[in-house]
Amino acid sequence: MEYELKWDPDIDPSDIGVAVNDGAVTLSGFARSFRQRRKAEEDATRVRGVKGVANDIEVRLPLINKRPDPEIVREIIAQLKAELPYAADTIKAVVRDGDVTLKGEVEWDYQRRRAAETAVRVSGVTGLTNEIEIKPKVKPEDLKRKIEDAFKRNAEVDAQHITVEAEGNKVVLSGKVRSWAEREEAERVAWLAPGVMHVDNWINIGR
Numbered sequence: 206m207e208y209e210l211k212w213d214p215d216i217d218p219s220d221i222g223v224a225v226n227d228g229a230v231t232l233s234g235f236a237r238s239f240r241q242r243r244k245a246e247e248d249a250t251r252v253r254g255v256k257g258v259a260n261d262i263e264v265r266l267p268l269i270n271k272r273p274d275p276e277i278v279r280e281i282i283a284q285l286k287a288e289l290p291y292a293a294d295t296i297k298a299v300v301r302d303g304d305v306t307l308k309g310e311v312e313w314d315y316q317r318r319r320a321a322e323t324a325v326r327v328s329g330v331t332g333l334t335n336e337i338e339i340k341p342k343v344k345p346e347d348l349k350r351k352i353e354d355a356f357k358r359n360a361e362v363d364a365q366h367i368t369v370e371a372e373g374n375k376v377v378l379s380g381k382v383r384s385w386a387e388r389e390e391a392e393r394v395a396w397l398a399p400g401v402m403h404v405d406n407w408i409n410i411g412r
Contacts, residue, residue: 221245221262228256235265239330264331266303272329274300280327281305288323292316296337298324303331310340312399339402345371352376352398361390367408369395374402381409 222233230249236242246260277300285293289311296309305324311317321335349371356364367380376395382388392406 223249228254229259230255230257231259231261233261234263236262237265237267238270239264239332240325243325264303266329266331270328271303274302277303277305277327277329281324284323284327285320288319289316292320296320300330303329304334305330305332306334306336308336310338312340314339314396314401339374339400345373348374348376348398348400352395355394355397356391359390359394362387362394367391374400375405376401376403377405377407379407381411383410385410 220235224231224233230252232245232249236245242260242262242264245262246258249255249258249260278298281298281300282293285296285298289296292311292313295311296307299306299308305327307320307324311320317335317337317339320337321333324330325333349369352369352371353364356362356367356369363382366382367378370377370379376398378391378395382391388406388408388410391408392404395401395404395406
């Protein structure tokens with residue numbers, strides 16, 4: 206586990222402690238940015254045999270990176286307008302001691318994720334909670350059709366062997382595909398549909 210952290214050039218592992226107990230990993234210590242904290246967590250989940258990660262790393266910004274909350278908010282707003290010009294007006298950022306909470310509504314999952322990625326990149330951010338909701342503008346039956354059509358257009362997915370069901374903003378995929386990569390591609394395509402907030406992937410591998 207320690208080797209995985211040392212291998213990542215974006216992380217200074219000298220202040221991070223790792224404890225492993227029966228597949229459960231606890232990360233402790235300090236990181237110099239919230240992005241480093243998240244990267245450490247991502248690195249830990251990639252290690253074979255890890256079943257869960259408790260991230261207790263505390264973010265301690267160098268003095269040069271500390272900024273007043275109003276300054277952080279202004280930059281987040283500006284960055285959101287640049288990254289998500291059609292959705293930025295529906296997103297609000299609340300900052301307290303560098304800890305950011307994103308609120309509001311968007312139509313697409315990628316907008317929700319990109320808003321979080323944008324906020325994390327802002328200097329001075331010490332934490333992030335993403336409370337943005339996905340509000341679909343399409344009916345479940347239209348959502349099902351849009352995903353099925355997207356599968357038919359995708360050369361990497363065999364649409365004939367995948368079943369799509371839509372329940373509100375939840376999508377359930379079932380059926381069989383030829384490989385793990387095809388299974389992941391089918392889930393990725395489903396997430397791209399407008400209004401999707403949850404995907405249950407029950408697709409099996411093998412013919």
